[in-house]
Amino acid sequence: MEIEKLSGPDIDKALVELNQGLSEPWALADGKLTKTFRFRNFIDAFGFMTKAAIWAEKQRHHPEWFNVYNSVRVQLTTHDAGGISEKDFALAQKMEKVSAP
Amino acid sequence: MEIEKLSGPDIDKALVELNQGLSEPWALADGKLTKTFRFRNFIDAFGFMTKAAIWAEKQRHHPEWFNVYNSVRVQLTTHDAGGISEKDFALAQKMEKVSAP
Numbered sequence: 001m002e003i004e005k006l007s008g009p010d011i012d013k014a015l016v017e018l019n020q021g022l023s024e025p026w027a028l029a030d031g032k033l034t035k036t037f038r039f040r041n042f043i044d045a046f047g048f049m050t051k052a053a054i055w056a057e058k059q060r061h062h063p064e065w066f067n068v069y070n071s072v073r074v075q076l077t078t079h080d081a082g083g084i085s086e087k088d089f090a091l092a093q094k095m096e097k098v099s100a101p
Numbered sequence: 102m103e104i105e106k107l108s109g110p111d112i113d114k115a116l117v118e119l120n121q122g123l124s125e126p127w128a129l130a131d132g133k134l135t136k137t138f139r140f141r142n143f144i145d146a147f148g149f150m151t152k153a154a155i156w157a158e159k160q161r162h163h164p165e166w167f168n169v170y171n172s173v174r175v176q177l178t179t180h181d182a183g184g185i186s187e188k189d190f191a192l193a194q195k196m197e198k199v200s201a202p
Contacts, residue, residue, distance in 0.1 A: 046154045046158075050147075050151065057143055057144060063169075064168070066165070066167040067165070068163070
Protein backbone atom coordinates (compact mmCIF):
# COMPACT_ATOMS: atom_id res chain seq x y z
CA MET A 1 0.00 0.00 0.00
CA GLU A 2 1.38 3.34 -1.00
CA ILE A 3 1.61 6.01 1.66
CA GLU A 4 0.42 9.42 0.56
CA LYS A 5 1.56 12.66 2.06
CA LEU A 6 -1.13 14.76 3.66
CA SER A 7 -2.19 18.11 2.22
CA GLY A 8 -1.52 21.33 4.12
CA PRO A 9 -5.13 21.67 5.37
CA ASP A 10 -5.20 17.99 6.42
CA ILE A 11 -1.97 18.46 8.36
CA ASP A 12 -3.33 21.55 10.10
CA LYS A 13 -6.46 19.66 11.08
CA ALA A 14 -4.58 16.60 12.34
CA LEU A 15 -2.20 18.85 14.27
CA VAL A 16 -5.07 20.52 16.13
CA GLU A 17 -6.44 17.08 17.05
CA LEU A 18 -3.03 15.77 18.12
CA ASN A 19 -2.37 18.80 20.32
CA GLN A 20 -5.68 18.66 22.18
CA GLY A 21 -4.96 18.49 25.88
CA LEU A 22 -1.18 18.59 25.48
CA SER A 23 0.71 21.10 27.59
CA GLU A 24 3.62 20.95 25.14
CA PRO A 25 2.31 20.97 21.56
CA TRP A 26 3.73 19.50 18.38
CA ALA A 27 4.61 21.98 15.64
CA LEU A 28 5.73 22.03 12.03
CA ALA A 29 9.42 22.86 11.52
CA ASP A 30 11.39 22.32 8.32
CA GLY A 31 8.38 20.49 6.94
CA LYS A 32 8.50 17.91 9.74
CA LEU A 33 6.24 17.15 12.69
CA THR A 34 8.39 18.28 15.59
CA LYS A 35 8.46 18.25 19.38
CA THR A 36 11.08 18.39 22.12
CA PHE A 37 10.24 16.10 25.03
CA ARG A 38 11.82 16.83 28.40
CA PHE A 39 12.18 14.29 31.19
CA ARG A 40 13.48 14.18 34.75
CA ASN A 41 16.78 12.64 33.77
CA PHE A 42 18.60 10.51 31.20
CA ILE A 43 17.06 7.22 32.36
CA ASP A 44 13.56 8.58 31.77
CA ALA A 45 14.54 10.10 28.42
CA PHE A 46 16.15 6.92 27.17
CA GLY A 47 13.31 4.83 28.58
CA PHE A 48 10.92 6.88 26.45
CA MET A 49 13.13 6.36 23.41
CA THR A 50 13.25 2.61 24.00
CA LYS A 51 9.47 2.28 24.18
CA ALA A 52 9.05 4.45 21.08
CA ALA A 53 11.81 2.57 19.23
CA ILE A 54 10.19 -0.83 19.65
CA TRP A 55 6.84 0.49 18.48
CA ALA A 56 8.44 2.34 15.55
CA GLU A 57 10.24 -0.81 14.42
CA LYS A 58 7.02 -2.80 14.65
CA GLN A 59 5.27 -0.23 12.46
CA ARG A 60 8.30 0.05 10.17
CA HIS A 61 8.19 3.80 10.55
CA HIS A 62 11.13 5.43 12.33
CA PRO A 63 11.71 8.84 13.85
CA GLU A 64 14.56 11.28 13.46
CA TRP A 65 15.56 12.20 16.98
CA PHE A 66 18.27 13.98 18.91
CA ASN A 67 18.95 13.23 22.56
CA VAL A 68 21.10 15.00 25.07
CA TYR A 69 20.66 14.08 28.74
CA ASN A 70 16.97 14.62 29.64
CA SER A 71 15.74 16.03 26.33
CA VAL A 72 14.66 14.30 23.13
CA ARG A 73 13.95 16.39 20.04
CA VAL A 74 11.76 14.41 17.62
CA GLN A 75 11.23 15.16 13.92
CA LEU A 76 8.78 13.07 11.95
CA THR A 77 8.35 12.79 8.20
CA THR A 78 7.60 10.01 5.72
CA HIS A 79 10.44 9.79 3.23
CA ASP A 80 8.54 7.46 0.89
CA ALA A 81 5.70 9.96 0.68
CA GLY A 82 7.87 13.07 0.39
CA GLY A 83 6.13 14.75 3.31
CA ILE A 84 4.10 14.22 6.45
CA SER A 85 1.68 11.29 6.36
CA GLU A 86 -0.78 9.60 8.70
CA LYS A 87 2.08 7.37 9.85
CA ASP A 88 3.75 10.41 11.41
CA PHE A 89 0.65 11.38 13.33
CA ALA A 90 0.23 7.78 14.52
CA LEU A 91 3.84 7.74 15.76
CA ALA A 92 3.42 11.15 17.41
CA GLN A 93 0.33 9.91 19.27
CA LYS A 94 2.13 6.80 20.41
CA MET A 95 5.04 8.91 21.63
CA GLU A 96 2.66 10.99 23.71
CA LYS A 97 1.33 7.81 25.32
CA VAL A 98 4.72 6.36 26.15
CA SER A 99 6.13 9.71 27.34
CA ALA A 100 3.71 9.82 30.27
CA PRO A 101 5.42 9.18 33.64
CA MET B 102 36.99 15.30 41.67
CA GLU B 103 36.98 18.06 39.12
CA ILE B 104 37.14 17.13 35.48
CA GLU B 105 39.60 19.18 33.45
CA LYS B 106 39.33 19.79 29.77
CA LEU B 107 42.22 18.51 27.70
CA SER B 108 44.59 20.86 25.89
CA GLY B 109 44.68 20.96 22.09
CA PRO B 110 47.88 18.88 21.83
CA ASP B 111 46.53 16.33 24.33
CA ILE B 112 43.33 16.01 22.31
CA ASP B 113 45.29 15.50 19.09
CA LYS B 114 47.37 12.79 20.75
CA ALA B 115 44.37 11.00 22.25
CA LEU B 116 42.56 11.22 18.92
CA VAL B 117 45.40 9.47 17.10
CA GLU B 118 45.35 6.70 19.71
CA LEU B 119 41.56 6.37 19.58
CA ASN B 120 41.55 6.12 15.79
CA GLN B 121 44.20 3.42 15.56
CA GLY B 122 42.78 0.52 13.61
CA LEU B 123 39.40 2.15 13.02
CA SER B 124 38.09 2.17 9.47
CA GLU B 125 35.82 5.09 10.34
CA PRO B 126 37.71 7.63 12.46
CA TRP B 127 36.52 10.08 15.08
CA ALA B 128 37.06 13.75 14.29
CA LEU B 129 36.73 17.14 15.94
CA ALA B 130 33.71 19.17 14.82
CA ASP B 131 32.30 22.25 16.58
CA GLY B 132 34.74 21.54 19.41
CA LYS B 133 33.24 18.11 20.03
CA LEU B 134 34.50 14.58 19.53
CA THR B 135 32.34 13.38 16.66
CA LYS B 136 31.55 10.26 14.68
CA THR B 137 28.66 8.93 12.62
CA PHE B 138 28.13 5.21 13.15
CA ARG B 139 26.26 3.26 10.47
CA PHE B 140 24.55 -0.06 11.04
CA ARG B 141 22.62 -2.62 8.99
CA ASN B 142 19.26 -1.40 10.17
CA PHE B 143 17.35 0.35 12.95
CA ILE B 144 17.47 -2.61 15.33
CA ASP B 145 21.26 -2.66 15.19
CA ALA B 146 21.49 1.13 15.50
CA PHE B 147 19.19 1.26 18.51
CA GLY B 148 20.86 -1.79 20.03
CA PHE B 149 24.15 0.11 19.90
CA MET B 150 22.50 3.13 21.53
CA THR B 151 21.03 0.99 24.29
CA LYS B 152 24.39 -0.57 25.19
CA ALA B 153 26.08 2.83 25.11
CA ALA B 154 23.26 4.45 27.10
CA ILE B 155 23.55 2.01 30.01
CA TRP B 156 27.30 2.47 30.18
CA ALA B 157 26.99 6.26 29.87
CA GLU B 158 24.50 6.38 32.75
CA LYS B 159 26.77 4.20 34.88
CA GLN B 160 29.65 6.60 34.24
CA ARG B 161 27.36 9.63 34.64
CA HIS B 162 28.64 10.96 31.35
CA HIS B 163 26.15 11.20 28.51
CA PRO B 164 26.46 11.68 24.76
CA GLU B 165 24.71 14.05 22.40
CA TRP B 166 23.43 11.89 19.60
CA PHE B 167 21.14 12.01 16.60
CA ASN B 168 19.58 8.86 15.17
CA VAL B 169 17.70 8.29 11.96
CA TYR B 170 17.11 4.70 10.87
CA ASN B 171 20.51 2.96 10.66
CA SER B 172 22.77 5.92 11.47
CA VAL B 173 23.80 7.44 14.80
CA ARG B 174 25.73 10.70 14.84
CA VAL B 175 27.56 11.08 18.15
CA GLN B 176 29.00 14.32 19.58
CA LEU B 177 30.94 14.20 22.83
CA THR B 178 31.96 17.02 25.11
CA THR B 179 32.19 17.57 28.86
CA HIS B 180 29.97 20.49 29.82
CA ASP B 181 31.38 20.73 33.35
CA ALA B 182 34.87 21.09 31.94
CA GLY B 183 33.97 23.44 29.09
CA GLY B 184 35.58 21.22 26.49
CA ILE B 185 36.69 17.69 25.66
CA SER B 186 37.96 15.64 28.60
CA GLU B 187 39.21 12.13 29.23
CA LYS B 188 35.62 11.13 29.92
CA ASP B 189 34.79 11.77 26.28
CA PHE B 190 37.60 9.58 25.05
CA ALA B 191 36.58 6.84 27.48
CA LEU B 192 32.99 6.99 26.16
CA ALA B 193 34.22 7.01 22.56
CA GLN B 194 36.30 3.89 23.19
CA LYS B 195 33.38 2.13 24.83
CA MET B 196 31.16 3.05 21.89
CA GLU B 197 33.65 1.47 19.52
CA LYS B 198 33.53 -1.73 21.56
CA VAL B 199 29.75 -1.95 21.68
CA SER B 200 29.35 -0.96 18.02
CA ALA B 201 31.06 -4.13 16.83
CA PRO B 202 28.65 -6.61 15.24
